[in-house]
Amino acid sequence: MSEHRIETHINGQRIEKSVDARLTLVDFLRGECGLTGTHAGCEHGVCGACTVIVDGLAVRACLMLAVQVDGAEIRTVEGVAAADGSLHPVQQALREEHGLQCGYCTPGFVMTLVAELEKLPRPSVAEMTAALSGNICRCTGYQGILRAVERLASAPEAEARRIDIERSEEPR
Amino acid sequence: MKPPAFDYVAPTSIDEALEQLSRGGEDARPLAGGQSLVPMLALRLARPSLLVDLNRVTGLAGVSHAAGELRVGAMTRQRAILADSLIGRHAPALADATRFVGHEQTRNRGTIGGSIGLADPQSEYPAVALALGARIEARSPAGTRRIQVEKFFLGPYSTALDRGEIVTAVIFPDWGEGTLMHVDEVARRPGDFALVGLVAALRCDAAGKISRAGLAWFGMAPTPRRATRAEAALTGALASGVDAEEIGRLAVEDTEPWDDVHASASYRRTVGARVAARSLRRILDASSNRGRP
Ligand code: FES
Ligand code: FES
Numbered sequence: 001m002s003e004h005r006i007e008t009h010i011n012g013q014r015i016e017k018s019v020d021a022r023l024t025l026v027d028f029l030r031g032e033c034g035l036t037g038t039h040a041g042c043e044h045g046v047c048g049a050c051t052v053i054v055d056g057l058a059v060r061a062c063l064m065l066a067v068q069v070d071g072a073e074i075r076t077v078e079g080v081a082a083a084d085g086s087l088h089p090v091q092q093a094l095r096e097e098h099g100l101q102c103g104y105c106t107p108g109f110v111m112t113l114v115a116e117l118e119k120l121p122r123p124s125v126a127e128m129t130a131a132l133s134g135n136i137c138r139c140t141g142y143q144g145i146l147r148a149v150e151r152l153a154s155a156p157e158a159e160a161r162r163i164d165i166e167r168s169e170e171p172r
Numbered sequence: 173m174k175p176p177a178f179d180y181v182a183p184t185s186i187d188e189a190l191e192q193l194s195r196g197g198e199d200a201r202p203l204a205g206g207q208s209l210v211p212m213l214a215l216r217l218a219r220p221s222l223l224v225d226l227n228r229v230t231g232l233a234g235v236s237h238a239a240g241e242l243r244v245g246a247m248t249r250q251r252a253i254l255a256d257s258l259i260g261r262h263a264p265a266l267a268d269a270t271r272f273v274g275h276e277q278t279r280n281r282g283t284i285g286g287s288i289g290l291a292d293p294q295s296e297y298p299a300v301a302l303a304l305g306a307r308i309e310a311r312s313p314a315g316t317r318r319i320q321v322e323k324f325f326l327g328p329y330s331t332a333l334d335r336g337e338i339v340t341a342v343i344f345p346d347w348g349e350g351t352l353m354h355v356d357e358v359a360r361r362p363g364d365f366a367l368v369g370l371v372a373a374l375r376c377d378a379a380g381k382i383s384r385a386g387l388a389w390f391g392m393a394p395t396p397r398r399a400t401r402a403e404a405a406l407t408g409a410l411a412s413g414v415d416a417e418e419i420g421r422l423a424v425e426d427t428e429p430w431d432d433v434h435a436s437a438s439y440r441r442t443v444g445a446r447v448a449a450r451s452l453r454r455i456l457d458a459s460s461n462r463g464r465p
Contacts, residue, residue, distance in 0.1 A: 001177035021180035021223070043173065044211040048277060057280040063210040064281070067180055068227060112277065133362040134275025
């Protein structure tokens, strides 16, 4: 079994560690970095609980190896709220609409929605729910989550965010 | 579960990757997007001694079009396929099929080469390649070759690739003016494996005659499977005179569906005939709306 030195940025913080080739990204985050906000559900790519953002894209952390994120920029649920602790609009919407019960699936839903809001200037309810097709929740029956999605699609902040993103986006 | 122990290398060139694979011997495996292989590791259905990661190899991703052929590099991600304008123009069935492939989070990693090389009989891309008459470009230390898709898929998870050979691209021939394509499938939930799926492509000439037909099933046989009888019945027929229900029934005659916990073989046949009829009607309606008879 090979061991590899990796260097990565997680929520803006530089991390350098030695990892076994077989260590998955989700186990790396939880076990080696102490970032237990990312949850491991099925551990084989079915439930979406482990979703994190790697180089700007939502991915399943149980389907990447830690050694593969050498040089990458990772964001987890711990890095989503502002430094002063005020919630990200996605977290706020889920909270207000009772979009979680036990919370096991929630970090995955949050990261998928955060990535979607950054990818599309103003995603519709349909676009956001399509993005959530890969996230399973055993508790809520999804109704609260869908209400949160509706709130995000219609929130006045959606407009402010759109302008922010347009400003920051490089022409492509 | 956790993956078993293995060695790992991440070469940056194809030559280096091929050399590592051949040095790794029998149990060395290439790692593309990892959206099927990593679950297989976690479930311990695969126990490679060495993983050769292709994600840092340069030149394996990207789409180009030249001399009547669309070339889709093996490491092109499903996310990129959905949005690619060359694919939208020359092989729209590939983009159409991608809607059904996994979920946003897996499409961000999953690749076309990984899907073709894995040869899951229920997956969409192998059937797209078969319906459109693609060739699979493969490379080994002995050189590069192009394998006709009909000779590529040998059985479930089994292909004509030699040990140490990797898929480097999938090459789609142009179908030309007057072609319409459609992909449809029935699955229990979005992103699940298809119970039944069909890729359909028809080309009509200016007189409204069908000059070429490609129909390929997925999830209906041990490999993707062409509906050759239905293709023969369509070819040369007037588009306006096609009986979609009839062709749908004919199309399932070439399938070998199975019983499992999700559906019985006879259910798959019944639904398959409906899926085929619906796809054909959609294509034929679109073609008459286009002003082509
Ligand atoms: S833990 Fe990764 S998808 Fe379930
Ligand atoms: S809140 Fe319990 S699984 Fe979603």
